[in-house]
Amino acid sequence: MSKAKFLAAVALGATLATPALARQLDPSVPADALEISKRVQCGEADGKPAVYHWQGNVYSRVAGEPDRLLFKGEGMNIRTCTTVEDPKRGKGWRLVSREIMLYLDPKTGEVLRKWDNPWTGETVDVMHIANDPVNQRPSFPINADGTPYANASLRREGRWFFMPFEVPLFYTNPLGGKYQDWTGGKYHAMEIFDFAFDADEMLDTKNKTAYPIVSWVRISDWMPWMKMRGRQGQMVFNAMGNKLTGYDELPAVLKDEIALNYPAYTTAPPVDDARPNETTWTVFMKWVDDKMPAAKPSGGH
Structure with missing residues (x-):
């Protein structure tokens, strides 16, 4: 596609992205591909919230021993978008x-407050996952x-669209020191998301939004609150x-816990939120610092 044709397509897509009459989105047009991504992620319109819910299992993986089911997980994310x-x-x-995931007892389904570490006996x-905010950079056509925006992972099979993507993570651990490039300690993880959604619901703009399913x-x-002291192993969510x-529509276990301990999570952050994102590691640093007694000056002679 020539540059002139590309710019014309972008301009056409931008003009058609919010029409008075319903139309069919075209994934090959950059502005429409962007609109599809927005309909996956967001609510009906600017400033209107969308809520994602997920549930599953959390396992350990340690070399030389069977995987263990450590926790059930129950999570939610409440978000909104703005133009x-x-x-x-x-x-x-x-x-x-902003998002929450609760660690539940794998047998009773109750929210855990204490956990008996089977490796250390302690x-x-x-500390449940409670990250506020979790914001994204702006996306444009x-x-x-x-280059033109294109959702490279989007593919159609019959009536379904599939949108898988992986997020490899390898970054400086805020709990570690400045020598991690030499001694290790960087946070290493991978997040894998697989969205699936009805093509007719997604592409027809008479539908105010779409309602995908997602696997994560x-x-x-290891989570830092587990106090594993550098033991070999990983977690699989x-x-x-x-x-x-x-x-x-959220299950009672989430709504009850939010009402009790996380009241801000009934709404999304303001659309002009400029705070840096939180992670388990940055939240844990604050959490453990609040729990640790203030250091007392040592005596001397």
């Missing part, structure tokens, strides 16, 4: 969100390098869920 414009890249959108406090896998280091029609 953003760039003079060179066109009209795009930005997502803001009983530790459980023209990428930062000037995470392979990661495996869950499935979907976008709900509203917050009230």
Whole structure:
């Protein structure tokens, strides 16, 4: 496609992205491909929330021993999107969100407050995943390098669209020091998302949004609150869920825990939220610092 034709297609897509009359989105048009991604992630319109829910299992994987079912997991993310414009890249959108995942007793399904570590014999406090915010950079029909936006992972099979993607993570662990490039300790994980959604629901803009199902896998280091002291091994999270029609569809175990301990999570962050994202590691640092007694000055002579 020539540059002139590409820019014309972008302009046409941008003009048609929010029409008065319903139409069919075309994944080959950059602005429409971007709109499909927005309909996957967001609610009905700017500022209207969307809620994702998932549930699954959390296993250990340690060399030389069978995998263990450590926890059941019950999670949610509440998000909203807003339109953003760039003079060179066109009209795009930005997502803001916050999310929770509870660790549940694998036998009773109850929310865990304490956990008996089977490797160390120590009983530790459980810190559930509660990250606020988890925001995304803006997306536009023209990428930062000037190429057209395209959802390379999107594929259609009959009435279904599938949108799988992987997020390899390898970054400086905020709990470690500045020598991690030499001594190790960097956070190493992979997040794997597989979305599936009805093509007719997605492509026909008479539907205000779409309601995908999603599977989520995470392979990661031990959670810091487990107090594993550098033991070899990994965690494997495996869950499935979907976008709900509203917050009230969440299961009682999540709504009760949010009401008790996380009241802010009934709504998404403001669309102009400029805070840095939180992770398990940054939240744990604050959590453990709050729990640790203040250091007392040592005496001297």
